[in-house]
Amino acid sequence: MKGYGKVTPEVVAELRAAIGERNVLYEDKEALENYAYDTAGRIFAHDPEAVVKPEKTEHVSAVMRVASKRRIPVTPRAAGSGIAGAAIPIFGGVVLSIEKMNHILEIDPVNRVAVVEPGVVTNDLCKAVQEKGFLYAGYPMSTETSFIGGNVGTNAGGGKVVRYGSTRRHVLGLEVVLPSGVVIQLGGKFRKDTWGYSLLQLMVGSEGTLGIVTKVIVNLEPLPGRTVNLLAAYPDLDSMVASVAEVVKSGTKMISCEFLDRFSVKVTTDYLGTKLPYQDKAEAYLLIQIEGETDEELEKAYEKVGALCIEKGAFEVFVAESRIDSAMVWNVRQNLAEGLRVYDPYCSLSGDLVVPLSEIPQMMKVIEEVSEKWKIKVANLGHIADGNLHPLAVKPDDVPPDKWGALAEDFYGELIGEAVKLGGVGSGEHGVGFLKLPTLLATKTPEETAIHRAIKLAFDPQEILNPGKLVHQGACAAAP
Ligand SMILES: Cc1cc2nc3c(=O)[nH]c(=O)nc-3n(C[C@H](O)[C@H](O)[C@H](O)COP(=O)(O)OP(=O)(O)OC[C@H]3O[C@@H](n4cnc5c(N)ncnc54)[C@H](O)[C@@H]3O)c2cc1C
Incomplete structure (x- = not known):
């Protein structure tokens, strides 16, 4: 197969005719640079030759038709908060940013779903459905920056997986543009499907290597009952780990269970200008969120969990009952990445x-x-x-x-x-991207790797979608 095509002025003219002048960036070095890296860091940057910002499915389809005609690589990009380098255009070509496809199309209470475009900021969806009495439970800790499309691309998890599962469990339907430009519909507003292989599930976590998601139908959960946050401080890692096993076994309705070591807490509290209790001697902390239907049930649950943590060696377990206390405790967990990057x-x-x-x-x-x-x-x-x-x-x-x-x-x-x-x-x-691809290949059997590659080629025979990510790149493209 011939090598990848270049984005020439003729290609740009074709793209602009198809999706509008304002939606194609070209030869604007400063603007293009913003799409050269993700949160893995600028040290991994690769410049795109052009950036397109489609406003609707038809635009995405038109871009893919132009790209597939000339074998130009296309890297789908959502918010760029990924940390495996999955949205970096390592072969150049076109970055397809879904930032303008950012509408919540429908919140459907009867089917308990929301229908959204992929550029919706995850937290905007969370807030919109909460106003209608629902929870979107698939969100990661980067909820204020990441987009739903990126969450689908990476099968994002986060702080509530222990209770609700990752994004995969909450994706019921997808509209997808294939590398050829053809649009397919997968799944729908239902929760059961044994109607053939699940291409829907295959698409989730495929890091933009198989198709471009242009619409997502997500599952909504009822809002949880009353919740409380516990902060347990430990003298060592062993007692903290032993507590987790006991709390999991206890059958308590646990929504989150996060661990932070001494260094993580120091860096973040220095950054925030705060302190956690016992910080001078604690080696580890657990942050546990528990749910209960009634105040009595909740109190019983947190007393049980608190006692288990103390029994396993916690110095103390603090109950953050008020909104302010809870926010203070979660603030440390949520600002950790920022604190570390400042350090x-x-x-x-x-x-x-x-x-x-x-x-x-x-x-x-x-x-x-x-x-x-x-x-x-x-x-x-x-x-x-x-x-x-x-x-x-x-x-x-x-x-x-x-x-x-x-x-x-x-x-x-x-x-x-x-x-x-x-x-x-x-x-x-966080996914594989290109940073973890060599290690992924080293840990999979040749048989598994061959199946991955066959799947990639079935969707994308020219290997133009996000090349060099997640699957072994064929001999048809030179390594960057
Ligand atoms: C502070 C911080 C905290 C984080 N916490 C978590 C966490 O708790 N859990 C977690 O899972 N991750 C976490 N992450 C990582 C990151 O936020 C997630 O991987 C997130 O899902 C990426 O979303 P994004 O919108 O930024 O996608 P991007 O980084 O832009 O893209 C991610 C992948 O999805 C593909 N993609 C994007 N849009 C589409 C589309 N429309 N169709 C097909 N493929 C597409 C891209 O090609 C790429 O492969 C964190 C990151 C930071 C910086």
Whole structure:
């Protein structure tokens, strides 16, 4: 197969004729640069040759027809909050930004769904459905910046997976533009479907490599009953981990269970100018959100959880009953990435291991040992009840910034290898992008890799959609 085509002035003229002058950026270096990187960091930037901003499905379809005619790479992009480099146009070509397709089309209470365009900011959907008495439970911690389309692209998880599952569980239907420009409809306003292979589920988490999502039908949950947040401070990691296992076993209606280590808390509270209780001696914290139908049920539940945490060694368990107390506690978790990036602008946010809950103690030890061996400091945190840890690596002073990206991924590569040995995987929510592709390929069998590639080629025979991400790139395109 011939190499990739270039975005020439003729191609730009064709794109502008198809979707409007205002929706195509070309030769504006400053504007194009904004689409060259995502939250993995500018060190991984690759400039696009053009950026298109379709306003409707027909525009997306028209762009893909132009691109497929000339084999021009197209990288779908939502908010660019991804941290695996999945939205970076590593082969140049066109970045297709869905930022203008940002309308909530319908909130349907009878079918308990919302129908949205992919450029809707996740939190805008959460707020809109909350006003109608519903919860959109698939949102990640980056809810204020990420878009629904990006959440579908990465199968985003977040703080409430332990109770509600990841984005995949909440996507009921999709409209998708294939690389050829053909539009297909998958799923719908229903919750059961054994009508053939689930292309719908395949599309979720496919990182824009199979098709471009132009409409999403999401499941809505009833709003939870009363909730309370608990903050437990621990003298060591072992007692914190032991508490999680007990709380999970207890059958309490737990909505969230987040872990933060001492260093994560220090960096974030320094950034926020606050302090958590016991901060001078606590090595780890758990932030647990619990639900109850009535005040009595809730009180019983949090007393039970609090007692379990104390029994396993917590110094103290604080109950944040008021909105203000709860916001203060969650603020630390939600500002962690920002705090870390202020502490170290090169801090890598891409650590995202998953192991069975029973293997968390061993994984914690491995993270300590491997960090010591590589002399890399990590902030360790995560959605611990899901077995999902985010060891986030700080750049050592003696490593130059241009060497750091690759070094950090090699470091994560060793950790991922250990996680796989413990029955886990190398990413629970951030995805593969191009940063984790070599490690993904190293941990999959040749048979699995061949199936992945066959699926890619079935959707995208010319490999123009987000090339170099998630699946092994064929010999038909030179590596960037
Ligand atoms: C502070 C912070 C906290 C975070 N917390 C979490 C968390 O708790 N859980 C979590 O899962 N992630 C988290 N992330 C990572 C990131 O926010 C998520 O991966 C998010 O889902 C990405 O959404 P986005 O809109 O930014 O997508 P982008 O980064 O723009 O794109 C992500 C992928 O989706 C593809 N894509 C985008 N739009 C489409 C489309 N219309 N059709 C097909 N493919 C498309 C892109 O090609 C790319 O492969 C966090 C990031 C930050 C910075």
